[in-house]
Amino acid sequence: MGKILVEGVGEVQEYVDICDYAVGLSRMIGGPILPSERPGHALIEQWNPVGLVGIITAFNFPVAVYGWNNAIAMICGNACLWKGAPTTSLISVAVTKIIAKVLEDNKLPGAICSLTCGGADIGTAMAKDEQVNLLSFTGSTQVGKQVALMVQERFGRSLLELGGNNAIIAFEDADLSLVVPSALFAAVGTAGQRCTTARRLFLHESIHDEVVNRLTKAYAQIRVGNPWDANVLYGPLHTKQAVSMFLGAVEEAKKEGGTVVYGGKVMDRPGNYVEPTIVTGLDHSASIVHTETFAPILYVFKFKNEDEVFAWNNEVKQGLSSSIFTKDLGRIFRWLGPKGSDCGIVNVNIPTSGAEIGGAFVPSTTVRTFLWPKESSFSKSALCRPFKSFRHCCNSSEEEGNES
Structure with missing residues (x-):
């Protein structure tokens, strides 16, 4: 695949x-x-x-x-x-x-x-x-x-x-040396074809431009190629239909006011390769943002305060994975509490993708404490x-x- x-x-x-x-x-x-x-x-x-x-x-x-x-x-x-x-x-x-x-x-x-x-x-x-x-x-x-x-x-x-429509939130006190590689790994790992892939990145307005600049440079260094090559970090999409869905999502994002700051195209090489993509300028409530596209498209947003960004994290229909980057212990506990993330996987200073064995992905019908709420x-x-x-x-x- x-x-x-x-x-x-x-x-x-x-x-x-x-x-x-x-x-x-x-x-x-x-x-x-x-x-x-x-x-x-x-x-x-x-x-x-x-x-x-x-x-x-x-x-x-x-x-x-x-x-x-x-x-x-x-x-x-x-x-x-x-x-x-x-x-x-x-x-x-x-x-x-x-x-x-x-x-x-x-x-x-x-x-x-x-x-x-x-x-x-x-x-x-x-x-x-x-x-x-x-x-x-x-x-x-x-x-x-x-x-x-x-x-x-x-x-x-x-x-x-x-499915999942997973978000990473980075506050003004976040360690950017963690945020950038974490966002990249979560957004483009498995070419964006994980249920825990990061689809949304919320950045505090004071760090937004710096993170987007660093992330764009990091995307340009992703090694693309034959998946059998141990030095390659990014492979193709699963099928030609997946490529079509990728292109459709990029065009829809543009129609809704988004700006593609990196990628957005099919690569000129054999296979179902597409460019890992970063889109800015969309409203957090845009319909394309609320649609899970199984492809490496990351939508980036600015936010001003904790209350609004926690609400934005929770406004999608899915409730799979989420992640916050901050050094504020009080904020971390609020994130984990009833007014924080409504997802089943609620990470702190690590990406949205990946899960603990014996933790996530271990089901139980009788207990009925749902790990992944909503859809x-x-x-x-x-x-x-x-x-x-x-x-x-x-x-x-x-x-x-x-x-x-």
Whole structure:
């Protein structure tokens, strides 16, 4: 899909890391034993496998996203049926073969983790099939809504990880040596094709011009080329359709009053390469700003005070990731509090992209403390006994018995 070498290697390592996390979690997947209101009885909370877990993943993380779901589902005793993105089917096949070999080497049937390849028709069948006890979907908000309705129609269970319209906020006291590389990494990493990619950059009016100047110079130094080259930092977009969406968004930004200060064009080279792009001069409420474009376009804005910029951060429909750069401890706690960011990932002095294993991307339906609010997810939470998503609960009141 055009991911550069270091990111591809890192993604495979992430699958390994989530497996390590899952192994540790496997010792903690029981329920509590509580005193019962009945004399001489105990109340036992028992968690059992749900059965078959359907996993539908997107093109941008064809290994890691499956790992987040598959590893937890397996240690909870479930079988998995995976449908990867049609454009990354070879990756799905390779991963499935590795898993099957490991299972068979350990005297387990390789079919515990099965794979089906295809398009939307396969995904629709999985969403509607009552034999799929839990469906985990990663993809766009638009498709996620359709999946949710199909699963809900049969009163099924679903986990949805959807889109993001993520913002970085830099205040007047921010360390610019952190802000500039963080904004660049978050905006152009994976060519802007991450759910946690920074789409919006809010700069205090006192540092706006300086940061834009530094960022423009940094963009000019990005090494573009063949993703297999270890020195390359920026690869192509996924498909020609993605290039068309990029160009459409740039033109719409211009129509709404934006100025392209860097990039905005298709590169003159083979492949789906586009220039990483910076746009200034738009109003924070512009329709294109509120549209998630899966491409390396960064919209930059000036702000005057904390109240207005916190409100701007929260005004989009998605609630995935956000980041603030400041040295003010009081402001940091306000950012983390009820009047701050309404996102599930609320970072401080680091980029919006990336997530902790065992924190973000670990779902739980029972706890219902949503990690990613609004249109970014359904039934996702962090560090809240994540195995609960992949098991079902029953409560048993049992007589304690007589002492011998």
